[in-house]
Amino acid sequence: MKPKVSVITLGVRNLETAYTFYAKALGWDPLVYVPDEVAFFQVGNGLVLSLFRGDHLAAEAGNIGHGPVAPPLTLGHNVDSPEEVDTVLNAAVAAGAELVAEGTAMSWGGYSGYFADPDGFLWEVCHNPGLSISDDGTVSLREIV
Template structure:
């Protein structure tokens, strides 16, 4: 049986120090098992890893020029619109590139997009139809 889960998300970065400084400015803490060539951030039930883009391409057996960004979005959901706005300000202050400022969206929520210094796209959103648990985790509600 195949399980529906992602245990590790690895982002290819061009400058490890710059990428680590960005995520630390967002309030993320590197895991102690991080190394100079790879930085890990423990999330709820999964891990975010930062790995040099050229090293990641080599590990995948592809030329580094074929590793792009922006064809997917990582997302964080927040309890309130104010929390989305605060996350937006924090990301821009940390060096993110604004893609779309948070605004009301067609599906009834509130969201915006930014790119980290390596171009990885993040959505920050408040979805009133998807309540978050106390720990911030998300379990999709059953349809009514």
């Protein structure tokens, strides 16, 4: 199997709340929005974020849970500078996200912080000076010295 991710689906508790957060508060343009069902946003070169009703996802894929802690994954949003990390974190919080960790200089040479969306999904906002993405979507990673 060739490694490829083209859609990331988040099973959300309330689609309208999630849609409002991403489309209205953060200003993301939806590709498709079907009220009370699903919303799709292009979030990268060939990559789509899908917000799908959690109960509908459970009916298709099996039981999913929303426990007292966030699911054990993060979604990454890489930016060009530490200042931009703080700007994005502040915008997300102003849009209704919960600040989980303020922007911090990391031991590996980058700068990152975290917010949780209305369903508790964690987003890392990160400046990684060793990561670059070309116009064609090719990712380059180099060790930061």
